[in-house]
Amino acid sequence: MQINFRKALASDxxxxxxxxxxxxxxxxxxxxxxxxxxGKTTTLRAIAGIIQPDQGHIEVGGKTFFDSQTRVNxxxxxxxxxxxxxxxxxxxxxxxxxxxxxxIKEKSEAMRRDRARQLLSLFKVEQIGGRYPQNMSGGEQQRxxxxxxLASNPSIVLLDEPLSAxxxxxxxxxxxxxxxxxxxxxxxxxxxxxxxxxxxxxxxHAVVLDKGKVKTIGLPQDIFKQSS
Amino acid sequence: xxxxxxxLSILVVTAATIVNATLGIALGLLFAKGRFFGRELLASxxxxxxxxxxxxxxxxxxxxxxxxxxxxxxxYEVTGWTVAFTWQAAVIAAVVLALPLMVLSARAAxxxxxPQYEIxxxxxxxxxxATFFLITLPLARRGILAGIVLSFTRALGxxxxxxxxxxxxxxxxxxxxxxxxxxxxxxxxxxxxVLALILTGVSVAAVYLTAKLTKGVLxx
Numbered sequence: 001m002q003i004n005f006r007k008a009l010a011s012d013x014x015x016x017x018x019x020x021x022x023x024x025x026x027x028x029x030x031x032x033x034x035x036x037x038x039g040k041t042t043t044l045r046a047i048a049g050i051i052q053p054d055q056g057h058i059e060v061g062g063k064t065f066f067d068s069q070t071r072v073n074x075x076x077x078x079x080x081x082x083x084x085x086x087x088x089x090x091x092x093x094x095x096x097x098x099x100x101x102x103x104i105k106e107k108s109e110a111m112r113r114d115r116a117r118q119l120l121s122l123f124k125v126e127q128i129g130g131r132y133p134q135n136m137s138g139g140e141q142q143r144x145x146x147x148x149x150l151a152s153n154p155s156i157v158l159l160d161e162p163l164s165a166x167x168x169x170x171x172x173x174x175x176x177x178x179x180x181x182x183x184x185x186x187x188x189x190x191x192x193x194x195x196x197x198x199x200x201x202x203x204x205h206a207v208v209l210d211k212g213k214v215k216t217i218g219l220p221q222d223i224f225k226q227s228s
Numbered sequence: 229x230x231x232x233x234x235x236l237s238i239l240v241v242t243a244a245t246i247v248n249a250t251l252g253i254a255l256g257l258l259f260a261k262g263r264f265f266g267r268e269l270l271a272s273x274x275x276x277x278x279x280x281x282x283x284x285x286x287x288x289x290x291x292x293x294x295x296x297x298x299x300x301x302x303x304y305e306v307t308g309w310t311v312a313f314t315w316q317a318a319v320i321a322a323v324v325l326a327l328p329l330m331v332l333s334a335r336a337a338x339x340x341x342x343p344q345y346e347i348x349x350x351x352x353x354x355x356x357x358a359t360f361f362l363i364t365l366p367l368a369r370r371g372i373l374a375g376i377v378l379s380f381t382r383a384l385g386x387x388x389x390x391x392x393x394x395x396x397x398x399x400x401x402x403x404x405x406x407x408x409x410x411x412x413x414x415x416x417x418x419x420x421x422v423l424a425l426i427l428t429g430v431s432v433a434a435v436y437l438t439a440k441l442t443k444g445v446l447x448x
Contacts (some may be wrong), residue, residue, distance in 0.1 A: 050347055076350040083351040089344040093366045102362075103352030152352050 001025055001156065001188060005046055005056025005066070019043070019212040027205035028182055029189045031220055033196075034209035040192040041086070043209070044158045047190070048083050049076035061155040061187075082149030082157035086164060088141045090133040096120070096144045097129035103152035119147040122184070123177065139170040146178065150185060157182075159191045163198060175201050196224040230422050232399050233407035237384060240315060240403055244322035244383040248330045249376050251323075256334025256375075257360070271335075277389075278328040285324060286392025293320060293393060317394035318401050322383035330379040337371020338364060374441040381434040385427065 004022040019039040032040045045051045047058055049065060052073060058066040060081070065074050090099050101116035120126040123143040133141055142162055149157050159178070163171050179202055182189045193199055199206060203220035216223055259271045277285045293300045295310040304310050311317050341364060349359040365372070387405040394401035396410065404423050411419040 048351055050350075076347075077353050077355060079351075080353070081351055083348065085344055085348060087344070089342070089348040091345055091348070091363060091367075102349070103354070105353065148352070 001030075001047075001061065001190075002057065002059040003043070003047065005053035005058060005068075007042065007046060007051065007053045009042065017212055021046075021209070021212075021214060023207045023214055023217055025190070025205050025207070026188060029179065029191055029202050029204050031199040031203035031206040032190060032192045032209065033194065033199050033206055033223075034215075035194055037211075038209040039212045040194075040209055041160055044083070044160055044190065044192060047156070048081045048158060049074065049079050063155065080152065080155050082152065082154035084142075084145045084149050084157065084159040084162045086160045086162070088133070088145040088162075088165070090136075090141055090144055090148070092133050095130050095132055096125060096136065096140075099133070099144055100129075100147045100151050103148060105152065116147075116151065119151055122181070123147045137170075138166040139174060142166055142174055143177070146181060150181065154187065156187055157185075157189045159189060161192055161194070163193075163195075171198075178202060200224040229398060229402075229407055229411065230419055233402050233404045233423070234426065236315060236318075236399070236401070237403040240318045240322055241380060241383045243319045244326060245376060245380045247319070247323050248327050248379045248383070249372075252327055252330025252375060252379065253334050253365075253372060255327075255331045256336075256338055256372075257364075259331070260335045260338040271331075274331050275328045277325050278332075282325060282386070282388025283392060286321065286389035289321060289324060289389055289393045293317065312393060313395045313397065313401060315394070315401055318386075318390050318403055321389040321393050322386045325386050325389055326379035326382035329382055330375045333375025333378060334368070334372050337368035337375070340371065341367045370441050374438045377434050377438050377441065381431055384430060 002024045007019045009017045009019060017039075019042055021039065021043050032043060034040050042051065046053050047060065047065065053066060053068070055068045056066070057064070057068070060079075064072050065079050066072060090096070091102065094102065097116050097120060100119050101112045104112045104115050106112045106115060117126060117129070120129050123146060125140060125143050125147070128136070128140060133144070136144070142165070145162070162178070163174055166174060175198060178189070178191075191202060200220050206218060206220045206223050207214060208216040208223060255274060259267060290297065290312070292298050293311050295301065295304050295312060300310055300312065311320065345363050345367065346359050349363045354362065385405055386403070387409070390401070390403060391406060396402050396406045398410070402410065404427055408420050408423045408427075411417070411423065
């Protein structure tokens with residue numbers, strides 16, 4: 001993936017916030033690290049096509065999503081991006097299984113259900129597929145959200161601080177599951193966090209953002225030393 | 229008189245509610261999501277019948293739909309038919325007067341949905357139309373149902389504008405509220421009582437239903 005764009009955003013304080021991001025990554029799990037307000041979520045939103053950069057080039061898996069020079073701007077629906085939102089955004093009127101089946105592009109109902117069931121068992125939530133999101137724990141919602149993001153055969157998965165709503169004990173287990181899901185699907189994950197422990201445990205590559213600019217790019221074990 | 233006006237009211241209100249629900253959801257969506265110049269001005273225009281005296285709205289309706297009206301005249305030219313003093317005129321009056329409640333309810337219900345759900349649906353490859361029917365509408369359903377009940381009730385009670393545009397012809401345009409008026413001025417208290425009871429009963433049921441529906445409107 002090649003990410004290179006600029007976007008001026010109205011900020012809460014006076015003036016505008018200028019986001020200028022440039023990095024290339026095709027690693028397994030790329031960490032997008034930085035304090036809150038550094039532009040991590042905005043970067044994910046630009047890759048997904050939720051917002052449009054002012055200028056630049058965004059390319060994922062050899063496919064150009066956005067290019068200001070050639071005026072390419074693929075709509076969100078056609079980008080095939082799996083997005084795990086910070087608050088998961090599971091559809092509250094659908095069960096966990098229906099949430100996962102929502103984005104599956106199989107023609108027959110039976111095939112959609114089969115595929116959804118496979119994903120549920122992969123994330124060990126097949127027993128609670130009939131549950132509605134409001135009756136799930138944070139960790140369970142996280143698993144359904146990841147399964148849903150993977151269900152539409154994405155070419156990349158964007159994860160926006162997926163463990164921020166999960167208690168500490170569940171975090172370690174979920175980190176392992178995210179890593180193993182990445183290995184199984186073999187598509188790049190771009191993982192936003194401000195937690196150095198998560199970054200070190202999960203990342204194979206890291207991009208550090210600060211105040212809208214790329215500060216460092218490198219290996220997580222170098223950037224996030226044990227002491228930090 | 230009671231039975232005739234009851235039948236006519238049901239016909240008029242059913243037609244008006246079907247039009248209102250469709251138009252109200254579409255306009256509610258437009259005002260909730262649309263980003264265009266003059267949006268609030270247009271939204272205010274559709275809210276106006278809520279605060280205008282119904283006879284004033286009725287007057288404007290005559291200006292629009294009367295035989296010499298802006299829309300009425302060309303229709304009369306072509307077809308020789310005029311909507312004034314027909315049951316369809318009562319439907320127009322009921323639609324215009326009750327639409328604001330539907331639009332306001334639908335807009336509020338749609339605006340109360342976290343836009344993240346719609347974005348999530350787009351990332352999963354669903355079009356705007358599919359997202360509207362699969363996500364937005366189901367999540368807004370309680371507020372929309374409340375709007376349907378409210379506008380149904382408002383249409384049922386419509387008097388002033390109906391009188392202006394449709395007149396008060398027994399069996400043709402005399403809906404229940406007009407029949408009550410007729411019964412009272414002709415000294416028929418019995419009929420007035422029966423009609424008043426029916427309308428009060430329906431209204432109480434509607435208000436109760438609306439309260440039930442809106443109680444959980446912010447559940448998501």
